[in-house]
Amino acid sequence: MIQLKNISKRYNDGFEALKNIHLELEDGKIHVIIGPSGCGKSTTMKLINRLITPSEGKVHINKEDIAQKNPVELRRKIGYVIQSIGLFPHMTIADNVAVVPKLLKWEENKIQGKVNELLNLVHLEPETYRNRYPSELSGGQQQRVGVIRALAAEPDIILMDEPFSALDPISREQLQDELINLQEELKKTIIFVTHDMDEAIKIADNIILMKDGEVIQVGSPDAILRHPANDFVKEFIGKKRLKDHASAESGISMDIEDIPTVDEVMIEKPATAYPERGLAAALKLMEQRKVDSLIVIDHQKLLLGYAPILNVLGQYRDESKTLKDVMQPFSFTVQSNSPFTVALDYMSQHNLPYVPVITEENKFLGVITRGSMVRLMADVFPTEGEVI
Incomplete structure (x- = not known):
């Protein structure tokens, strides 16, 4: 369980990025933080690995105050995936995936076994991709590597800051499906930041909708669609437009020697x-x-x-x-x-x-x-x- 208690964040110029945030994020779920640009969603996520420290309030992971933990050790136990992917261009794919396990001084056999396991998990054959460099992969393939690098040290918590937003629509949808399938198998606690409501509804177990540094509504996709808290939520979701599609009868006859399957x-x-x-x-x-x-x-x-x-x-x-x-x-x-x-x-x-x-x-x-x-x-x- 991740708990954010009475969190506020103010900067030296007086700007208040977060205003009295209270959240409880259940283990083993995908929690999507969503809202317009500048609403505080990335700031909220970065509190969890101490990339940002609150001006007031506390963050607890499994009832432990993370302010009392060494930030470097804390971050090595939390996976992190960002929009720009952040792969090291001079390192092979295998070496990129193995970065954190090597810092944690895992045995080499265990590291290489984990690299192969994770590449297979996202349908990148180890024999083909282990020794390639990031520049030799497509954007979607690079982002898959970014995701499994975050999984390599077997963290319980993974932070994902708009990880798919720079991809083309087809690659983005494929990676959303990939994430859902991975979560079915791995059951991690995932904090996922996005500004795309369709993406949130598709992947989330729990949605946190923010505006101007405040949490406006929290709930399952179904609950938020059914019971938007106010006009802002309704506007952000957008009006449902249900369309029935009539199917026309086909009168095509075929005369083909080799009938396809x-x-x-x-x-x-x-x-x-x-x-x-x-x-x-x-x-x-x-x-x-x-x-x-x-x-x-x-x-x-x-x-x-x-x-x-x-x-x-x-x-x-x-x-x-x-x-x-x-x-x-x-x-x-x-x-x-x-x-x-x-x-x-x-x-x-x-x-x-x-x-x-x-x-x-x-x-x-x-x-x-x-x-x-x-x-x-x-x-x-x-x-x-x-x-x-």
């Missing part, structure tokens, strides 16, 4: 959610992804069902309900490596907007949609004129 045509990252997600947060996700249903999977990516927007709206007023309560099973699925025509037949005969693709063990892989058909036709007949 569903794996070659499917969309691999449709809008998915866990069954525990609250309904307000589910509606916000539908708005962000511009879909009228969410595919529900468990934490092992097993397919559970889907939640149409009408089911969600029908139970929305009951705040105890989650997607588990409103989802329904799929009537039709296709297994990996099935011919694409199997999914096409299901969609045509039963007027389905999409069909999930699964493994024999029911692990969710992706979906076949009408858009999949359009893309396939564009690939097969790139210059053949109009399809009627």
